[in-house]
Amino acid sequence: MLREKQSVEISVDKEFARPKIIVQQFIVVAAAIALSLFLLFLGFYLNRVSDPYIQQVLSLKGDRIKGHAIFEINCSGCHNRQSTPNVGPNLQNLATRKSKVKIIDQVISGKTPPMPKFHPKPQEMADLLSYLEEF
Numbered sequence: 718m719l720r721e722k723q724s725v726e727i728s729v730d731k732e733f734a735r736p737k738i739i740v741q742q743f744i745v746v747a748a749a750i751a752l753s754l755f756l757l758f759l760g761f762y763l764n765r766v767s768d769p770y771i772q773q774v775l776s777l778k779g780d781r782i783k784g785h786a787i788f789e790i791n792c793s794g795c796h797n798r799q800s801t802p803n804v805g806p807n808l809q810n811l812a813t814r815k816s817k818v819k820i821i822d823q824v825i826s827g828k829t830p831p832m833p834k835f836h837p838k839p840q841e842m843a844d845l846l847s848y849l850e851e852f
């Protein structure tokens with residue numbers, strides 16, 4: 718009689734324990750996925766930031782006037798200050814939306830067609846950057 722009661726208690730305990738284990742496993746798997754995604758993005762970011770070209774551009778002092786000239790020749794066909802529809806978006810207040818690294822990446826990567834992939838020399842890119850930052 719006593720034994721029976723015990724076994725009933727034990728089996729009730731297990732019933733409660735199972736969903737708990739599933740929840741714990743789920744949390745572990747979710748945490749592992751979140752961590753690997755984080756590391757992946759961190760890897761991409763560090764890879765971009767440590768890119769020697771980007772490092773060189775960031776170390777140079779840009780000339781706004783030259784940057785303006787480079788912009789007029791290469792970019793103004795698609796980008797302008799007006800809100801009239803154009804091929805590319807209005808770049809006003811760009812610096813508040815995008816970091817320097819992101820802006821450089823946008824210009825040299827060619828990842829958003831129809832915007833072409835540009836190959837400015839580091840000094841030219843630094844000039845362009847200083848112009849775009851106060852666009």
Ligand code: HEC
Binds near residue numbers: 793795806814829849
């Ligand atoms: C052939 C047209 C074209 C030319 C030329 C061009 N772009 Fe673009 N640009 C685009 C388009 C289209 C986008 C939007 C891409 C997207 O997000 O899908 C864009 C996006 C951008 C962005 C991101 C804007 C944002 O709000 O996030 C920046 C910065 C930019 N261009 C800078 C430049 C610079 C600097 C030049 C010159 C060196 C240039 N572009 C030349 C078409 C062009």
